[in-house]
Amino acid sequence: MRAKASDMHTKDCVKVAVRVRPFNKRERDAGSRCIISLVSTSISIQDPRDCHNRRSFCFDYAYWSHSGFTRDHTGLFVPEEPGGRYADQDSVFQDLGVGILENSLQGYNATLLAYGQTGSGKSYSMVGYGPNKGLVPKLCDRLFEAIRENQENRQCQVFFSMLEIYNEQVVDLLFRGSRTAGGLRVREELQRGFYVEGLRKIPCENALQVEQLMEQGTRTRTTAATQMNANSSRSHMLIILQLKQIFSKESITKQSNINLVDLAGSERQRSSGSEADRLKEGTAINLSLTTLGNVISALADVAVGKKVVHIPYRDSVLTKLLQSALGGNSRTVMIATLSPADICYEESLSTLRYAERAKRIQNRAVVNESPTERLVKELKAENARLMQKLSRMDQEGRRASDESKELRQLLTQNELQIRAIQTLWEQNLQEALKDWEQQYASITQERRMMQMYPYILNINEDAQLSGVVKLFIQEGDWGIGLCDSSPRSISIKGLGIQERHAVFRNEQRRVTLTPVMGSKVIVNGNTVYETIELQHLDRLILGSNCTYLFIGYPSERGGKDWSRYDYDYFQSELAAAEGIHLGESNTGSNQTDPSLLAVFYDYIKLMPMVAEANQMSQELSKGVEFKLEIKNLALSDSRGHDLQKDVVVRVTSAGSKQVWMWSKAKFINRKFLMEEVYQHFKAEQPENTRVEELPCVVLPRDKDPFWDPVEPLLLGSAHLWLQSLAFRIPLEEQLEVLGSEGTEEAILQAQLVPCTSNGLPLGEDDILIDPSEILGRRLDFQLVLDQCCGVCWIREAHNRGIQISFRVFDCSEPLYTPAVWHNINPLLDHRVQFTSLQTSQSLLDYLQSSAVVLELWGLQEGCTHMNSSLEAVRMTAEGVFIIDMSGPSQAA
Ligand code: ADP
Ligand code: MG
Numbered sequence: 001m002r003a004k005a006s007d008m009h010t011k012d013c014v015k016v017a018v019r020v021r022p023f024n025k026r027e028r029d030a031g032s033r034c035i036i037s038l039v040s041t042s043i044s045i046q047d048p049r050d051c052h053n054r055r056s057f058c059f060d061y062a063y064w065s066h067s068g069f070t071r072d073h074t075g076l077f078v079p080e081e082p083g084g085r086y087a088d089q090d091s092v093f094q095d096l097g098v099g100i101l102e103n104s105l106q107g108y109n110a111t112l113l114a115y116g117q118t119g120s121g122k123s124y125s126m127v128g129y130g131p132n133k134g135l136v137p138k139l140c141d142r143l144f145e146a147i148r149e150n151q152e153n154r155q156c157q158v159f160f161s162m163l164e165i166y167n168e169q170v171v172d173l174l175f176r177g178s179r180t181a182g183g184l185r186v187r188e189e190l191q192r193g194f195y196v197e198g199l200r201k202i203p204c205e206n207a208l209q210v211e212q213l214m215e216q217g218t219r220t221r222t223t224a225a226t227q228m229n230a231n232s233s234r235s236h237m238l239i240i241l242q243l244k245q246i247f248s249k250e251s252i253t254k255q256s257n258i259n260l261v262d263l264a265g266s267e268r269q270r271s272s273g274s275e276a277d278r279l280k281e282g283t284a285i286n287l288s289l290t291t292l293g294n295v296i297s298a299l300a301d302v303a304v305g306k307k308v309v310h311i312p313y314r315d316s317v318l319t320k321l322l323q324s325a326l327g328g329n330s331r332t333v334m335i336a337t338l339s340p341a342d343i344c345y346e347e348s349l350s351t352l353r354y355a356e357r358a359k360r361i362q363n364r365a366v367v368n369e370s371p372t373e374r375l376v377k378e379l380k381a382e383n384a385r386l387m388q389k390l391s392r393m394d395q396e397g398r399r400a401s402d403e404s405k406e407l408r409q410l411l412t413q414n415e416l417q418i419r420a421i422q423t424l425w426e427q428n429l430q431e432a433l434k435d436w437e438q439q440y441a442s443i444t445q446e447r448r449m450m451q452m453y454p455y456i457l458n459i460n461e462d463a464q465l466s467g468v469v470k471l472f473i474q475e476g477d478w479g480i481g482l483c484d485s486s487p488r489s490i491s492i493k494g495l496g497i498q499e500r501h502a503v504f505r506n507e508q509r510r511v512t513l514t515p516v517m518g519s520k521v522i523v524n525g526n527t528v529y530e531t532i533e534l535q536h537l538d539r540l541i542l543g544s545n546c547t548y549l550f551i552g553y554p555s556e557r558g559g560k561d562w563s564r565y566d567y568d569y570f571q572s573e574l575a576a577a578e579g580i581h582l583g584e585s586n587t588g589s590n591q592t593d594p595s596l597l598a599v600f601y602d603y604i605k606l607m608p609m610v611a612e613a614n615q616m617s618q619e620l621s622k623g624v625e626f627k628l629e630i631k632n633l634a635l636s637d638s639r640g641h642d643l644q645k646d647v648v649v650r651v652t653s654a655g656s657k658q659v660w661m662w663s664k665a666k667f668i669n670r671k672f673l674m675e676e677v678y679q680h681f682k683a684e685q686p687e688n689t690r691v692e693e694l695p696c697v698v699l700p701r702d703k704d705p706f707w708d709p710v711e712p713l714l715l716g717s718a719h720l721w722l723q724s725l726a727f728r729i730p731l732e733e734q735l736e737v738l739g740s741e742g743t744e745e746a747i748l749q750a751q752l753v754p755c756t757s758n759g760l761p762l763g764e765d766d767i768l769i770d771p772s773e774i775l776g777r778r779l780d781f782q783l784v785l786d787q788c789c790g791v792c793w794i795r796e797a798h799n800r801g802i803q804i805s806f807r808v809f810d811c812s813e814p815l816y817t818p819a820v821w822h823n824i825n826p827l828l829d830h831r832v833q834f835t836s837l838q839t840s841q842s843l844l845d846y847l848q849s850s851a852v853v854l855e856l857w858g859l860q861e862g863c864t865h866m867n868s869s870l871e872a873v874r875m876t877a878e879g880v881f882i883i884d885m886s887g888p889s890q891a892a
Contacts, residue, residue, distance in 0.1 A: 107254030111325030118265030288318035496543030634742030
């Protein structure tokens with residue numbers, strides 16, 4: 001390949017576009033505000049908690065796809081009025097796609113990257129949905145159009161490849177055979193740079209063919225090797241279009257690679273949450289995406305003249321493959337997609353910052369052209385001579401002579417040779433072509449089947465991967481499960497799927513489903529144990545999380561809208577069966593508290609992940625069980641106000657009875673690490689090993705995502721209201737200690753005793769009629785914790801203990817009772833005296849309106865006790881805790 005001299009030193013900056021999508025259902029339900037505004041190519045984002053904090057960025061293009069659109073009769077999203085500000089798929093293509101197309105026709109490499117958080121519209125922009133075709137299909141349409149228009153002066157070949165990078169492994173999405181363990185290899189050659197060895201390149205002749213290949217690729221992606229629900233938030237999808245043009249007159253070939261990249265969700269590359277997880281260090285959740293960020297930063301530094309020693313292309317698979325797109329020989333465009341909603345502020349801001357850095361990168365794109373293989377030219381010249389000779393012989397009437405026959409043979413041979421040379425660089429061309437033909441046949445077959453039989457349709461968390469797998473239920477009995485070899489069976493993969501999981505029966509145009517003993521089958525949110533007749537649009541969950549929509553016979557399908565049965569719908573239905581309804585309230589008020597709604601969506605997001613974690617734990621014999629809980633569901637603060645609710649995961653080790661409480665972020669991080677362990681482990685097992693036969697997986701503690709050092713656990717709390725103290729009346733109470741979700745965890749006997757400065761209880765004569773009498777005077781009282789009764793925590797396992805913590809008024813640190821172990825009714829006998837030397841109004845208000853929150857903590861074997869830190873606490877010489885330190889001045 002030779003670079004055109006004139007191009008040698010032209011620099012192209014990476015072009016960056018941003019696009020804001022409409023609100024999605026969750027955001028609308030939560031009453032979200034739009035925090036993004038656009039003026040021409042400048043975009044502003046506002047901090048929802050601080051209206052003065054507004055940041056602006058300027059890009060090459062900015063697209064408003066948030067509002068001002070309607071759906072026309074073909075389902076296309078178009079501007080409400082002609083010339084409106086709404087940017088539809090076409091206008092995005094006009095700006096970004098046309099340029100890429102022209103570049104590649106000129107022989108430049110071109111790259112288009114979509115970056116943004118999951119659900120922000122990357123796939124919508126790149127691939128599109130239904131009639132709203134994205135950049136890739138539009139580009140292909142126009143590419144083949146251009147090829148047809150220029151047929152006279154050039155010969156073109158287009159090759160299509162589609163691959164996925166998941167966990168640093170490359171999966172060929174157009175290859176249907178069994179996949180190579182560890183994925184395809186990425187190799188490096190001096191001339192070519194990095195490339196994927198053995199990647200399928202399918203020759204394409206028209207846009208329809210490309211569309212069908214994409215459909216096939218998406219399907220492979222959905223049913224990929226991983227047992228988890230396929231999800232693009234962790235994997236990158238790459239489409240490579242290779243365009244080879246042969247200009248016979250000028251005797252040159254031009255070759256251009258177009259990389260079209262739908263990146264993994266950007267949210268994961270930032271550390272999940274603020275708390276530290278001991279297993280987070282050193283584990284890159286998505287090495288490729290992190291490295292891409294590092295490469296972009298380094299290149300941005302180079303562009304502003306900073307000295308950069310090393311650009312870490314080699315650190316990840318993605319950056320290796322994109323090396324020429326980033327700071328190399330390519331014209332590159334990035335489209336950064338944004339959610340408009342206030343709740344996505346942090347993510348959107350980080351996307352904008354990322355995009356801003358990418359804008360600075362400079363590439364040096366050159367036309368990839370080379371003289372056509374000399375041989376081809378010579379052969380062609382020779383053929384021209386032969387043709388002349390032949391036509392002369394024809395004129396002389398010697399058409400049938402031996403000589404003429406020989407010439408014709410030579411001519412054909414040459415033709416063949418030319419063709420062979422031209423396709424030599426594609427070794428697997430024929431194979432790929434055959435493969436494609438088979439695929440094409442199966443697609444046609446599938447279209448026919450859809451009109452003949454009922455089927456189940458996969459529903460995926462990622463809209464782009466939803467509805468691509470159709471499993472047909474023909475007449476008779478059909479087993480469904482892992483069984484791929486038995487004749488009348490439908491083979492599926494997934495966590496918790498049994499060899500033979502359930503049986504479909506299709507008889508007299510009615511379809512029933514019967515679970516096989518011991519397998520998990522859920523229909524419309526309810527667990528099913530016996531034969532059930534299926535109705536059109538029933539929701540099926542098989543195993544931990546294989547979700548399908550049942551589609552009846554064509555005559556039953558009617559005009560109903562299927563699109564509402566998305567992944568969220570399945571999970572909400574499941575949550576409802578568990579008694580969790582927060583989504584759409586049917587109480588008349590359809591305004592659910594947004595913070596509750598956020599918890600609900602977290603809940604349904606984590607629900608399937610918890611099911612998968614449990615299945616992995618079982619298969620790896622980890623003996624650990626995961627359960628979703630809502631923290632503070634039933635608890636309140638010292639004034640009785642609701643506490644911030646949050647989704648947490650309770651982790652219990654069956655053997656040791658150890659319990660951990662993991663935050664959402666920690667669980668997500670851990671689940672990813674579990675998947676790694678699981679897949680690694682699976683790869684080592686012979687195929688078809690049954691779950692019961694799997695050996696126990698032992699990991700060193702410091703690498704085990706299923707384990708943590710134990711810590712004290714908050715079991716619940718009780719409120720001891722203080723009002724009586726304002727009247728100097730003693731109080732003795734049996735308090736119910738309530739767990740996070742409202743269950744009774746224990747009974748606590750507690751007292752409040754007004755007393756003298758040296759601890760003698762006050763008598764009836766000291767009772768006040770008017771609490772304001774204590775203002776400015778000394779007040780002493782004792783808090784007594786006598787005994788805890790019926791502690792569930794200890795009843796469950798006797799090797800446990802408890803402690804109680806409490807905070808009074810302005811004590812900065814909580815105080816703790818000593819630990820008591822092994823006793824269901826632990827005697828505490830704990831007495832603490834507090835004093836206020838000059839009682840203030842604010843203390844009086846506190847007494848009249850608040851409670852001491854007594855927190856019950858569970859201790860487990862191996863965990864350290866909690867101690868009161870007395871550094872910041874003031875005490876009298878007699879050891880009485882002084883509260884109300886600010887004194888009466890506060891009252892003023
Ligand atoms: P991502 O690929 O970034 O995870 P998707 O492209 O799948 O996100 O978009 C998530 C959802 O939002 C999809 O249902 C999609 O139809 C919708 N969506 C995204 N961008 C737009 C847009 N510009 N206009 C209309 N709908 C959009
Ligand atoms: Mg996507």
